[in-house]
Amino acid sequence: MVKRKYDAIVIGGGPGGSAASTFLAKKGYSILLLEKERFPRFHVGESLIPGALELLWELGVDEEVERAGFIHKPGGNLATRLGEYVKFDLTLIADQLRRPYSYEVLRSTFDQILLNHSRAHGVEVQEECRVEEVLMVDGRAVGVAYRSARGREGRVHAPMIIDASGRDTVLARRLRMKRKDPVLNKVSAFAHFTGVRRDPGPAEGNLIIAMFPHGWFWIIPLAGEATSIGVVVDVSYAKAFPGGMASLFADAIRQCPFVADRMRAATQVTKLYVTSDLAYQSKRFAGDGFILVGDAGLFIDPIYSAGVYLALKTGKLAAELIDHAFKAGDFSAATFRPYGETILREAEVIYQQVCGWYRFMNNEKRVERLVPLMVRFTSIRRNFTMLFSGMYDQIDPDRVAFAQMLKDPLYRGGQTCGQEAVATR
Ligand SMILES: Cc1cc2nc3c(=O)[nH]c(=O)nc-3n(C[C@H](O)[C@H](O)[C@H](O)COP(=O)(O)OP(=O)(O)OC[C@H]3O[C@@H](n4cnc5c(N)ncnc54)[C@H](O)[C@@H]3O)c2cc1C
Incomplete structure (x- = not known):
């Protein structure tokens, strides 16, 4: 009998994919992770909530993340439409936290640390290698077809396929499982800036949420000079706005005196990125031989900064269920039912x-x-x-x-x- 080379193939090397692979590799499984980009690569989603730190600790990468020098996030400020300015403060719940702060991270660096950590645990990572197709036989995922940046094509098989492809939602699209949320129909525009005024001292790392009449802004200070600033508005507002997203972004700043004041001397240092269809969910989170992790399965809204935490957490849950499937020798959808139920319970609260x-x-x-x-x-x-x-x-x-x-x-x-x-x- 030919020895099986991989126990699982992971599509995507963001926090969800790297967490799932590291947790599985720690249990002794042989994992191939295919990532379409070359890291480090730009990614939105820089403010981590404390729950994410707990999972970094479980992964065993928390010290390395601390050493990377990301800004500590002691809490946040909310600027409402009426101009009030109130604080949420992690020291108020310090008794329940491993550290009395979280992080604002440059995602290119953060994601690379997590992916290197997967490598260090024996995960075979191939960057610039895009999964073109998930191979299915009688409704069961059996492998993937990929294409490298140099045009090399191949097919590789494994009993488990983990889709952690983020908003690309490779499997949910392929199996027509993706549903846009009809209520939270929003669009976001964001970029990095230098010269944005910060609060003095340790408060420098606070996340700022600023409301304006048509939506809200985030201001996330990053280590060094850069600050991530983004706006979120209803799609209906963006469609009716005369002009593109760049002029909507500029106009929204004018309508939000709090943000305008902070940005008086700001210079944009990345392009303006636009993400629409913010909220969606897959009809199923797993099936025969496959499981969806992180944004590949669902995304709710950026307001509570829960995305990276959910990606790490679903990565961990997926690894536990896959371990169980290997022990039972059963990779059918029924084995993964508790996974979908757990995600839906938490997602509903959020x-x-x-x-x-x-x-x-x-x-x-x-x-x-x-x-x-x-x-x-x-x-x-x-x-x-x-x-x-x-x-x-x-x-x-x-x-x-x-x-x-x-x-x-x-x-x-x-x-x-x-x-x-x-x-x-
Ligand atoms: C506007 C906005 C603001 C946000 N703000 C926050 C925030 O402040 N805090 C927070 O925690 N979260 C935030 N998020 C959410 C956060 O960005 C995501 O939830 C998080 O990145 C999900 O991780 P992931 O690993 O599932 O996906 P990703 O991080 O997107 O990783 C997926 C990876 O898969 C790769 N990939 C895709 N297709 C393929 C393919 N076919 N083959 C191979 N590789 C592939 C991609 O290149 C990517 O590297 C925000 C999201 C948005 C849209």
Whole structure:
């Protein structure tokens, strides 16, 4: 019998792909990872929530990430449309964290550290090697066809195919499983800038969310001079806007005095990237011989900065289920059912919070009531901090005045919103 060369093939070397491969390699499996780009490569998604740090620790790469010198993120500031300026502060939940901060990372460097870490654990990584097709036999994934940047083509087989191709969603497209979200229909434009004014001292690393009448901005300070700035608006607003995304971006800055003030001396140092169809989900997260990890399976919204955390977490979960499948000798969809159920449970919580957030923040009266409470009560800021840290299940709606936000009929509208979307997904 010919010895099998690979136990699993991973499509994509972002945080999801590298996490899944490292966790599997640590268990002794032989992994081939194919990545279409040459790293380091630009990627959006620079603000990490504390949950991600826990997974970096489990991967055994946390010290290396710390040594890379990324800016520490002690929390964040929210500038509402009414101009208030309130803080979420990770020291308020330090008792629940491994470190009382998170990171703002240059993704090109961060993703490369994680991919090199996979290599160090024995994962065979081939960069500039695009998966052109997932090979299927009777509905079961059996391998991939690839093409290298130099035009070399090949086919390779394995019992498990892990799709971690991010927004390219290789398998969800191929199997027509991808569903756009009908509610969170948004588009984003973003770039890196130098010369953006920062808060002094350790507050320099705070994530800033700034609301304006048609959406919101992120300002993410990176190590050195660069700052990532992006705007998120409804697709309907972008379509009706007279001019392209570059003029929409410039106009949005003018409409948001808080951002305009920070950017007075700013210079754009990357091109302006545009990403549309922000929210989507695959109908299934696994099938016979395949599993979807990270953005390849779903993306909800960037507001809570949960993407990298979810990619690492689904990478870990996928590795656990695949290990189980090898031990049982069963790579059928049924083996992976708990995987999809776990993802949907967490995704639903996030989805409701995201819908609630938009409904709440778009209502000036509610914001006007909440902000003074947030400034006054630590307990409210603590809950707000948990919301921006990925601790969605731990927010206590009954204990503190933050309940006023969660109990608000408008805010709770997010639940209806989530259910509608689930029904149509
Ligand atoms: C506007 C915006 C803002 C965001 N902000 C944040 C944030 O602040 N914090 C946060 O945590 N997350 C954020 N995210 C989300 C975050 O970027 C993603 O969730 C995260 O990168 C997902 O990791 P991944 O490994 O699943 O996919 P990716 O990081 O996208 O990696 C996928 C990899 O697969 C490769 N690939 C694709 N197709 C193929 C193929 N056919 N063959 C081989 N390789 C292939 C790609 O080159 C890529 O390297 C944001 C997202 C958007 C859109």
